[in-house]
Amino acid sequence: MEDKRFWPFVGGALARPIALSLGLGMMGFMGPLSAAQAAGSSAASNPTRELKLYTTRHYAGDQRVNDEFTKATGIVVKTVSIKDASALVARVIAEKDRPAADLVVTTDTGNLFRLADAGVFQTLDSGVVNAAVPVDFRDPQGRWTGVAMRVRVIAYNKSKIKPEQIPTIESLAQPELKGRLLVRPSHHVYNQSLAATLLADVGPDRLKAWAQGVTVNLARKPQGGDTDQLKAIAAGEGDVAIVNSYYLARLMDSEDPKDRAIADKIGVVFPDQGPQQRGVHVNVSGVGILKGTPAAAEARAYVEFLVSPLAQQLFASASKEYPVREDVPLDRTLRDWQRPRMDRKGLRVISAYTPEAVRILDEAGWR
Amino acid sequence: MKGSPVSLRISRFWVPILSGLLGLVLCAPLLVLVVRGGWLSLAVDPQAGIAQGLPVSRLWDYAWGSFAVAVGATILATLWGGLSAYLLERWALPYRRWLIMAAIVPLATPSYLAAYVWVDSLVDWGIPGGLVRSLPSAWLLLGLALSPYVFLAALTAFAQTPRSLVDSGRLLGCSRWSCFWRIEWKLAAPAILGAALLVAMEVLADFGTVEHLALDTWSTGIYRSWNAYHNPQQTTALALSLLVAVGGLAALLQRTRLARSAAPSGRSHHQERRRNVGIGAQTVAIGGIVFPSALLIVYPAVVLVWRWLTRETEDVLPGEPVALLWLDSVLLALAGALLVVITGCAVVTLLRLTTRGGARMLPRLNSHGGARVLPRLNSHGGARMLLRGGLLGYALPGSVLAVGLLHLMTPLGVGGSLTAVLLAYVCRYVTVVATPLESAWKRVPLQVLEQARILGASSAGAVVRVGLPFVFPTLMAGAILVSLDVLKELPATLLLRPFGVDTLALQIHALASDERLAEAAPAALALLLTCVVGLTLAVRWGAFGEWVFRSVELQGPEASGPRLGTPKETGKGDP
Numbered sequence: 001m002e003d004k005r006f007w008p009f010v011g012g013a014l015a016r017p018i019a020l021s022l023g024l025g026m027m028g029f030m031g032p033l034s035a036a037q038a039a040g041s042s043a044a045s046n047p048t049r050e051l052k053l054y055t056t057r058h059y060a061g062d063q064r065v066n067d068e069f070t071k072a073t074g075i076v077v078k079t080v081s082i083k084d085a086s087a088l089v090a091r092v093i094a095e096k097d098r099p100a101a102d103l104v105v106t107t108d109t110g111n112l113f114r115l116a117d118a119g120v121f122q123t124l125d126s127g128v129v130n131a132a133v134p135v136d137f138r139d140p141q142g143r144w145t146g147v148a149m150r151v152r153v154i155a156y157n158k159s160k161i162k163p164e165q166i167p168t169i170e171s172l173a174q175p176e177l178k179g180r181l182l183v184r185p186s187h188h189v190y191n192q193s194l195a196a197t198l199l200a201d202v203g204p205d206r207l208k209a210w211a212q213g214v215t216v217n218l219a220r221k222p223q224g225g226d227t228d229q230l231k232a233i234a235a236g237e238g239d240v241a242i243v244n245s246y247y248l249a250r251l252m253d254s255e256d257p258k259d260r261a262i263a264d265k266i267g268v269v270f271p272d273q274g275p276q277q278r279g280v281h282v283n284v285s286g287v288g289i290l291k292g293t294p295a296a297a298e299a300r301a302y303v304e305f306l307v308s309p310l311a312q313q314l315f316a317s318a319s320k321e322y323p324v325r326e327d328v329p330l331d332r333t334l335r336d337w338q339r340p341r342m343d344r345k346g347l348r349v350i351s352a353y354t355p356e357a358v359r360i361l362d363e364a365g366w367r
Numbered sequence: 368m369k370g371s372p373v374s375l376r377i378s379r380f381w382v383p384i385l386s387g388l389l390g391l392v393l394c395a396p397l398l399v400l401v402v403r404g405g406w407l408s409l410a411v412d413p414q415a416g417i418a419q420g421l422p423v424s425r426l427w428d429y430a431w432g433s434f435a436v437a438v439g440a441t442i443l444a445t446l447w448g449g450l451s452a453y454l455l456e457r458w459a460l461p462y463r464r465w466l467i468m469a470a471i472v473p474l475a476t477p478s479y480l481a482a483y484v485w486v487d488s489l490v491d492w493g494i495p496g497g498l499v500r501s502l503p504s505a506w507l508l509l510g511l512a513l514s515p516y517v518f519l520a521a522l523t524a525f526a527q528t529p530r531s532l533v534d535s536g537r538l539l540g541c542s543r544w545s546c547f548w549r550i551e552w553k554l555a556a557p558a559i560l561g562a563a564l565l566v567a568m569e570v571l572a573d574f575g576t577v578e579h580l581a582l583d584t585w586s587t588g589i590y591r592s593w594n595a596y597h598n599p600q601q602t603t604a605l606a607l608s609l610l611v612a613v614g615g616l617a618a619l620l621q622r623t624r625l626a627r628s629a630a631p632s633g634r635s636h637h638q639e640r641r642r643n644v645g646i647g648a649q650t651v652a653i654g655g656i657v658f659p660s661a662l663l664i665v666y667p668a669v670v671l672v673w674r675w676l677t678r679e680t681e682d683v684l685p686g687e688p689v690a691l692l693w694l695d696s697v698l699l700a701l702a703g704a705l706l707v708v709i710t711g712c713a714v715v716t717l718l719r720l721t722t723r724g725g726a727r728m729l730p731r732l733n734s735h736g737g738a739r740v741l742p743r744l745n746s747h748g749g750a751r752m753l754l755r756g757g758l759l760g761y762a763l764p765g766s767v768l769a770v771g772l773l774h775l776m777t778p779l780g781v782g783g784s785l786t787a788v789l790l791a792y793v794c795r796y797v798t799v800v801a802t803p804l805e806s807a808w809k810r811v812p813l814q815v816l817e818q819a820r821i822l823g824a825s826s827a828g829a830v831v832r833v834g835l836p837f838v839f840p841t842l843m844a845g846a847i848l849v850s851l852d853v854l855k856e857l858p859a860t861l862l863l864r865p866f867g868v869d870t871l872a873l874q875i876h877a878l879a880s881d882e883r884l885a886e887a888a889p890a891a892l893a894l895l896l897t898c899v900v901g902l903t904l905a906v907r908w909g910a911f912g913e914w915v916f917r918s919v920e921l922q923g924p925e926a927s928g929p930r931l932g933t934p935k936e937t938g939k940g941d942p
Contacts, residue, residue, distance in 0.1 A: 052866050058877040058878070058881060078866050078867060080783070080864065080865075080866050081873075081877060082861055082862065083861070083876070083877050083880070084594065084766075084858075084861060084862075085594075086593055086594045086597065087766065087769070087770075087858075087861060087862045090770055090773060090862070091773060091782070091783060091862060094773050094774055094777040094782055095777055095782050095783065098777070098780060098782075100782065100783050100865075100866070101866070114597075185581065187591050187594065187595040192595065219497075220495070220496060220497030221497065221500075221581060222581065223496060223497070223500045223580075223581030224486075224496055224500065224581065225880075225881070225882050227882045228490070228496060228882065231490065231496075232495075232496050235490075235493060235495065235496075237495050237496060237497065254679070255679040256678075256679035257679075355596065355597075358595050358596060359422065359596075362421065362422055362425055363422055363424075367428075367583060
């Protein structure tokens with residue numbers, strides 16, 4: 001057909017061969033892709049070569065830990081990082097009868113309990129883990145163990161607020177802080193878990209009053225992540241914020257002078273440290289071994305590696321979290337803060353109280 | 368069969384079966400959720416699912432949020448796109464071809480990337496976060512990102528308005544403004560409003576941008592009920608409502624398209640006398656036309672490059688290097704496009720085969736000789752509806768689709784695998800190929816197929832060897848558009864991918880949402896570049912109306928194409 005209208009690209013004669021080769025090329029590439037996938041799944045039946053891991057974490061430190069493990073044992077660790085915890089939980093539970101992976105690492109106790117209660121984990125039965133990790137930071141039934149911890153602290157503008165004004169989480173609802181409080185949206189899992197422990201401790205009425213007080217005190221609508229709250233303190237949008245400890249620690253230790261300048265303006269209070277008080281809210285990242293995995297021995301070795309001093313040190317220094325092992329020295333940034341008294345009891349009740357806590361927060365207007 | 372030179376003798380048994388099966392496959396994710404999520408029980412006992420879910424009072428906030436964002440973004444997109452098209456068509460502006468490309472290119476980019484960079488850079492400059500993460504930002508980002516839809520529709524419409532009409536109006540005493548309003552706008556309105564509806568649909572379905580801007584919309588509500596409340600019934604109910612809303616808009620869109628189908632499709636016939644304007648006006652016009660791409664592509668690219676070059680951290684990034692990610696993403700995109708194209712062809716074929724009269728592959732002529740475009744519900748109506756329903760997969764939030772597929776595929780053993788991911792892409796994007804293909808097929812001239820039959824081709828042969836080349840550019844353009852969509856896709860890839868597969872979009876999202884934009888820069892730049900190049904190719908191959916591109920090259924009478932009967936032009940030397 002001479003009419004070039006219908007062959008607007010490189011001349012009519014070449015079009016069909018181009019399209020054909022493109023199509024064949026796609027099919028050709030599909031081959032290696034699916035072969036790689038098939039090889040991947042067949043490797044699971046060759047357990048000494050690799051471990052497959054689902055994780056919600058996306059930190060460089062974790063990669064280093066995996067590399068150290070490979071160096072030590074020769075087992076390669078492949079990860080699928082699904083940042084969305086609900087999606088991860090959905091996938092793992094859906095694959096319960098045919099697990100595609102060997103391990104799951106996730107950053108919230110709530111998630112760990114949900115997975116454990118759905119029956120996807122096998123019991124760890126590891127003396128090493130039991131010795132290394134305090135009983136509060138592992139599953140009571142031995143299905144998972146924590147590997148790193150973070151606490152939720154109050155960050156404040158050193159020039160505008162005195163730490164005595166904000167000794168507890170509940171004090172954030174005080175009228176003096178009206179229009180000065182910064183926090184991320186309520187539906188984020190960090191705030192959900194905090195509210196759950198608060199609910200367990202003080203009951204629904206006080207939680208609701210607190211949530212309403214917080215909403216009134218907000219300097220701006222809840223937005224962004226924890227680091228955004230810290231930057232907003234430095235920029236003067238607010239004076240107090242609720243953040244996870246490692247975000248502030250990261251800023252303090254950053255190689256970027258701008259970050260350090262922000263961190264210089266900010267002080268930190270570990271709330272609820274009084275003798276009768278519950279302690280600062282703590283949450284763990286944890287790992288569990290999936291039932292039915294052919295590489296159970298290797299997986300156990302990996303878990304034991306995660307609670308070994310080397311890995312714990314890497315967690316501490318790379319992502320600035322608290323190690324679960326008490327004999328591992330803290331990263332120098334955290335050392336100034338020392339180990340706060342943590343709300344260990346609260347850890348167990350997070351998953352039970354979260355749904356009601358979330359609803360109360362929403363009804364109070366904390367978006 | 369009377370009046371039709373082509374009829375495929377396919378048994379009446381198979382067509383509805385195949386259509387039904389294909390429709391079921393396309394609708395499967397949603398059906399699985401509805402069944403498993405116990406939504407049917409929700410219908411029986413409305414309080415059952417809501418008790419542990421989003422408070423109903425919040426739903427009003429979400430609905431209002433969606434409405435506010437959609438209205439503002441649509442108005443901005445319509446004004447910006449419409450005005451740009453008008454200026455390009457009526458004023459003599461230099462570098463016309465480049466300006467058209469610049470106006471179209473924002474369509475390719477992932478809007479969440481622009482949102483990440485926008486928020487991060489503005490907050491860095493000291494603008495309070497509360498001002499940045501606000502409704503006007505959403506209007507700006509979404510409206511400008513989607514303005515190409517309106518731009519293209521308006522460009523087509525204004526170009527097809529014969530200049531002589533306007534001249535006659537002026538001669539008869541209308542002022543310039545009055546001429547525009549009463550003549551050009553009236554003729555262009557159906558197309559422009561149709562495109563505006565399309566923009567509204569896209570805005571309603573958007574999640575990434577509004578979530579990053581901390582706005583409460585229906586889509587974020589769905590996500591919250593899924594993520595924070597873990598309530599599958601409520602999630603499915605909310606997703607279905609969104610589907611209904613978007614489907615309603617799509618039906619409205621169908622009507623405006625129908626109104627427009629009477630207008631001639633094809634090349635512009637008017638002489639290209641454009642108004643000469645002063646250099647000041649030209650600069651303003653060019654600035655306005657180029658602004659969307661400047662804001663959504665050039666600015667993020669510059670910011671990303673700057674962040675990357677001035678980064679202080681040398682941390683080892685988790686995951687694969689960018690080159691491998693790029694390869695993974697592109698291969699996935701191409702594979703997805705191939706499957707979607709095949710499915711799209713199948714859908715269109717089956718749709719046409721289930722029109723009245725059974726196995727006819729040609730547009731029916733109504734009594735006036737125009738093409739009849741109304742779909743008919745008839746003996747194969749059920750199967751047809753399933754197919755049409757499958758085409759609505761585009762409106763389903765990606766995460767809902769992914770979870771549905773997960774529940775479907777895991778018992779079959781292919782839960783986290785390429786099969787699942789590709790199927791998700793097919794369900795989601797088949798409409799991107801099928802809808803233009805349907806209209807393109809209707810434009811295939813009847814007589815060419817008739818002549819093919821006369822010359823001895825079989826029915827199937829006529830369709831494949833003669834009809835297919837007519838729609839081939841549309842197919843290729845659709846394939847590229849699907850590739851671009853797959854490149855940018857997040858939720859389904861996140862949930863369903865097998866081990867060892869990671870894409871650029873996932874890396875960007877993981878890093879940027881953790882406030883590590885500098886580390887996301889290489890992947891983001893790679894994605895941006897690939898999308899821009901891909902869209903350029905698509906436009907080159909006639910993605911948005913092949914003559915839109917060609918029209919820049921048309922210069923005068925030769926533009927109308929070869930005229931039959933003149934030996935010189937048809938190239939045949941026969942006397």
